[in-house]
Amino acid sequence: MEERKQLWAPWRYAYVSRVGKKEEGCVFCEAPRKSDEEALILYRGKRAYVILNKYPYNNGHLMVVPYRHVASLEDLDEEEMADIMRLVNASLKALREVYSPDGFNVGVNIGKAAGAGVEGHVHVHVVPRWFGDTNYMAVLAGVTIIPQLLSDSYKLLRPLLAKHMGDSR
């Protein structure tokens, strides 16, 4: 229960306690080696990919991740930066279409002190927000509806990511 509560606290990334250190290697390096469906990858760009967060703060919480294992934004090259920004923007458009949020948090946690769950592999969080969602989510925190939400999110968002990145996949 304690751990559950933590999942819903903004920018406290509980991923690490569930899978981060226990899995072999790095979850963000391993995800692209799995099938899209298994890893919940919504879109594979040239230099980065979009993946649903399995332990979301909010419905539709996704992440944009470079394929290369680098720890911080300043380690990214020009092409990675451009691709990540394109993917963030396509994600915002897709999330708007599906969920009509009132706003977004787009953010990067760099280093353990900042709350990074998967240290060593930088990633951009995109979290849809609604007025009053903090209270709403606190209420939902004890309810096991997340798997359903995840597969719904996946089915809805996947074609829209492709659309907004300009291909017909």
Ligand SMILES: [Zn+2]
């Ligand atoms: Zn990695």
